[in-house]
Amino acid sequence: MARLVRMDRTGHTTLAEWTDADDAAFATAADAFREQLEAGYYAVVSEGEGQARQVTALPADAPLVILRRPIAGG
């Protein structure tokens, strides 16, 4: 089952879960995804050491999509 998680003060929160066979769950996840992007989060799919890609549409085939806050120089 694929997951959309947001890193937040609780550690992380699972916002949505879906499978390839469940279009309704994916549509719900896509709505949650868009809401979080509008709230200022960036969505990232990690692809192992040294590799991650930012996505602006929910990828149906990614097992884990992580929402992160922007970073800045300290």
Add this chain to the structure above:
Amino acid sequence: MAAHAGLPERSTVAWRRPIDAAALRSRERLWTLSTAAYSVPFVATAAILVGVEPGLAPVAALSLVHAWGIPELHANRGAKVVSPRRRRDEAAEATALGLLGDLVGHDARELHDRTGLVLERGALGVWLVGEAGALLVRPGGRRVHCWCVRVDDPSLPSADRTAHLLLALREDETGFATVANLAFSGAAWRVRRRLPEPMRPALDAARAAARRA
């Protein structure tokens, strides 16, 4: 699927030159020159004092202390970028650690458990990612760049802050170094002395990995 090519935060520092390998080498030369500019006059002063009047040796010694101490202060500032912050909510920390653990391999997870730093190999060298900064050990393992960079949300658990930086680094290594502020660039041994003792094995591991690269 829509995907961005680079780190979106780059747009917040659009005036900066991208920090690629050539830009890093240029910064390394500048840091070496500035360190020499701070230290050489004190060494020269010490030599002149002793040459003119051997009785001034104590004053010359003070001058040498300055020559040694100024680069040490700079290295101390660099090492502080990965200093651990105060933990707040142990349950949230445990949850965040689980997610961070899912993002890294067994060796990196074990090193993080011991040191609080995540080792990540990149094109520019070997990175050690902390919760409010990162160290970049350059190929060969002799030089370290200390970058101050963070996620601006103090409510996040420590492991989540580290995961934010790790994901951003993986998205775009050059963009990550461009967004970050360089706090120090210099000898790895100098930074190592200033790191909290539990973190030193992480730097040793990164230097070993950088020597093999």
